Amino acid sequence: MQSSIRIFLLILAGLLPAPALFAHGGELLLTPEAVAQGEPFMVTLAGIDIRDVKKLTWDARRIPVFLYKSKLTALVGVDLLARAGKHTLKLTTLDLDEVAATVTVRKRPKITAPLGIPDKLGGNTRVAQNRLVTTLVEDNAILAKIITTPVPAWSGAFRFPLRNIEIIDAYGYSRNTGSYSIPHKGTDFRAATSTAVLAINDGVVRLAREFTVYGKTVAIDHGGGVVSLSMHLSKIQVKEGQKIKRGDKVGFSGDTGYALGPHLHLSVRIHGVSVDPIKFFALFR
Numbered sequence: 001m002q003s004s005i006r007i008f009l010l011i012l013a014g015l016l017p018a019p020a021l022f023a024h025g026g027e028l029l030l031t032p033e034a035v036a037q038g039e040p041f042m043v044t045l046a047g048i049d050i051r052d053v054k055k056l057t058w059d060a061r062r063i064p065v066f067l068y069k070s071k072l073t074a075l076v077g078v079d080l081l082a083r084a085g086k087h088t089l090k091l092t093t094l095d096l097d098e099v100a101a102t103v104t105v106r107k108r109p110k111i112t113a114p115l116g117i118p119d120k121l122g123g124n125t126r127v128a129q130n131r132l133v134t135t136l137v138e139d140n141a142i143l144a145k146i147i148t149t150p151v152p153a154w155s156g157a158f159r160f161p162l163r164n165i166e167i168i169d170a171y172g173y174s175r176n177t178g179s180y181s182i183p184h185k186g187t188d189f190r191a192a193t194s195t196a197v198l199a200i201n202d203g204v205v206r207l208a209r210e211f212t213v214y215g216k217t218v219a220i221d222h223g224g225g226v227v228s229l230s231m232h233l234s235k236i237q238v239k240e241g242q243k244i245k246r247g248d249k250v251g252f253s254g255d256t257g258y259a260l261g262p263h264l265h266l267s268v269r270i271h272g273v274s275v276d277p278i279k280f281f282a283l284f285r
């Protein structure tokens, strides 16, 4: 490894977040410059060859580095329940140089709302609430096993999953039902039943099935650690293992599962961490 790169890495130590740092032609960029709980960010490294990167970690979790628009890139998802405060982004090079950078995660204001259980699933009774929580654990265990590919299947920006976009429920607030509090880890878009739901980018369908809570669901592995999930569909139009392109129809919106009315719930996961989809799309603007 060149000594100029080593100097550049030393200069980086402890200096994040910063829009860009230049040293001997080297540059590191964090987009956006500051993040809150539940938000994603993009790391861009320049002035270092991908062959010199051993690993990049976020709080000791390994984050794949890939080439995007011919730049060394990584995507990080900050968990909604991540501790607010300082976190560590660490780059290790092949000759074991280490650079630890600090990223401060802002606290997200806590917003709560009551959660109604649809009559078709028992209404707001204690029995129905307990069943919801038990079933959610089972459903989430299946979602946690979705395969993610380190190399991106996409080469261009992500797109919205519907032709007309109107947000009816934002990501990140807590829904209270009985003694339980369930965070909303996705964005709800207005969509009348049978509105076409489109793939947000290229990828492979990893899951196409019906869940009790999430209803008819399609999960697409986009690579680069990114998985998108479209939930409460009335109809699924793709099969598990199928390769799809950005904008392909994956199904039609509906109100299957725990939905009080027809809408599209979109979740975006980065390395298994659900982040705010709207903030995610903004990374590619």
Ligand SMILES: [Zn+2]
Pocket: 169, 184, 186, 187, 188, 264, 265, 266
């Ligand atoms: Zn939702």
